[in-house]
Amino acid sequence: MFRARDLLLPLALVPLLAAGLCGDTAPRSQQELIQEQACVANQLKGDLDRAESNCELCLEFNERNAECLNSMGLIWFLRGDDERAKSYYIRAIRENNDFGQARNNMGVIEFKRGNYLEAARFFESAIEVDPRYQDGRYNLALANLRQGQLVMAKLSAVSTVDEIKAAIQKADVFYIKAETHYRRMFELFPTHAPSYGDMGVIMMSRAAGASTEDTRRVFIKDAEQYLVRCLEVDQVNLDCHGNLGHLFLVGGRFDESLFHFIQCLAADQGNAICANELKQAYAGSQLKSEALRKYMDQLVANPGYAQGHYGFCLALFDKGLIDMAVTECENALKLDEGICLAHYQLAKHYKSVLDKDLALQNCRGLIRCAGEGKHQSEVEDCKTIVQALEVQ
Numbered sequence: 001m002f003r004a005r006d007l008l009l010p011l012a013l014v015p016l017l018a019a020g021l022c023g024d025t026a027p028r029s030q031q032e033l034i035q036e037q038a039c040v041a042n043q044l045k046g047d048l049d050r051a052e053s054n055c056e057l058c059l060e061f062n063e064r065n066a067e068c069l070n071s072m073g074l075i076w077f078l079r080g081d082d083e084r085a086k087s088y089y090i091r092a093i094r095e096n097n098d099f100g101q102a103r104n105n106m107g108v109i110e111f112k113r114g115n116y117l118e119a120a121r122f123f124e125s126a127i128e129v130d131p132r133y134q135d136g137r138y139n140l141a142l143a144n145l146r147q148g149q150l151v152m153a154k155l156s157a158v159s160t161v162d163e164i165k166a167a168i169q170k171a172d173v174f175y176i177k178a179e180t181h182y183r184r185m186f187e188l189f190p191t192h193a194p195s196y197g198d199m200g201v202i203m204m205s206r207a208a209g210a211s212t213e214d215t216r217r218v219f220i221k222d223a224e225q226y227l228v229r230c231l232e233v234d235q236v237n238l239d240c241h242g243n244l245g246h247l248f249l250v251g252g253r254f255d256e257s258l259f260h261f262i263q264c265l266a267a268d269q270g271n272a273i274c275a276n277e278l279k280q281a282y283a284g285s286q287l288k289s290e291a292l293r294k295y296m297d298q299l300v301a302n303p304g305y306a307q308g309h310y311g312f313c314l315a316l317f318d319k320g321l322i323d324m325a326v327t328e329c330e331n332a333l334k335l336d337e338g339i340c341l342a343h344y345q346l347a348k349h350y351k352s353v354l355d356k357d358l359a360l361q362n363c364r365g366l367i368r369c370a371g372e373g374k375h376q377s378e379v380e381d382c383k384t385i386v387q388a389l390e391v392q
Contacts, residue, residue: 005322039071047253048075074104082109100129104136116147141181145198148174151371152205168209170373193234197299200226200243223247234329238267242274249277254284255316259324262312265303266331287315306336313345322349333365340369344378347385356389 028036039054050077058068073088086109092102105121108261118144126136129339151171155164179202185195203223212222223245230240245260261278264271295311302308309332316325324351329342347362363382370379 100368144178198229
């Protein structure tokens with residue numbers, strides 16, 4: 001089904017070193033700052049014991065250091081002790097009421113527990129401190145999305161039409177709140193792929209609850225645009241490939257659906273949802289000529305099979321699905337540089353779209369890969385292309 005990110009963004013692992021303290025206004029000593037920064041550095045390296053020692057030293061120099069209190073909270077959160085983490089976050093907020101990261105981290109604990117409304121309140125207070133705080137803004141949007149999904153998940157227990165309508169309207173309230181902050185994310189952080197992916201999820205959910213076919217089509221179109229934008233920003237985004245594959249599968253666009261499920265499984269071969277839906281897409285796909293059947297069968301069984309990606313590339317070029325074909329030939333080469341003819345397919349494509357640099361790069365890749373005696377006609381063709389392009 002539709003998936004938004006299951007995890008929050010990084011939990012504000014780097015304290016705001018320049019935050020103005022509302023409680024403790026005394027200047028910090030050099031040793032205090034050294035231990036504060038060492039705590040953060042060791043935390044980022046995953047050495048929580050050393051990080052704890054550094055933060056404890058920091059707090060010996062100044063027991064009111066909000067950044068070190070917040071970092072101690074993160075250490076205990078990462079160790080799985082939420083209550084102890086909260087105690088440090090609360091102390092950090094008392095020392096610096098404008099410490100957005102500590103407020104965000106309190107929200108993360110509530111989010112983890114499924115208390116999305118309470119989490120949203122903390123995230124909202126974090127961005128009140130700093131409207132450009134990316135983690136807080138994204139987490140606020142995601143908390144509202146999760147609350148909307150929670151409402152929609154309970155539809156199966158609803159029996160009357162009026163109750164269904166009321167539940168959809170209630171979910172929409174949270175989706176609209178989420179949309180507001182995702183749109184602000186687009187303005188503040190235009191290359192933040194998860195925000196586009198989550199907006200796609202919202203549109204898919206709203207399409208499922210649409211009251212008319214025209215409205216449903218509008219939501220589906222919007223969902224596709226957001227998921228495509230997600231992949232423009234992050235070509236290997238697992239969730240966006242999986243959700244776009246599902247959207248195309250439901251719409252009967254089996255060839256495109258197949259492509260995205262294969263990309264999903266290339267990123268995570270253990271993804272049960274993509275694996276199951278890939279089989280459904282393959283059953284309806286037209287990309288099953290006898291010449292390619294063995295490649296496709298192997299690729300369905302093993303998304304890491306390089307020759308299967310190359311065969312899929314040829315099928316996609318043949319169907320005129322050019323952008324997807326290019327991705328598949330590139331995937332084949334990432335998995336096995338010895339698939340020389342993938343270079344040739346890419347070189348022909350880039351020559352046709354007048355991309356001189358990539359055409360030259362792939363022709364030279366073919367010539368280097370083929371060596372002496374292999375793929376002679378393609379190598380000669382590429383030598384001619386190189387000679388012509390170098391003169392330009």
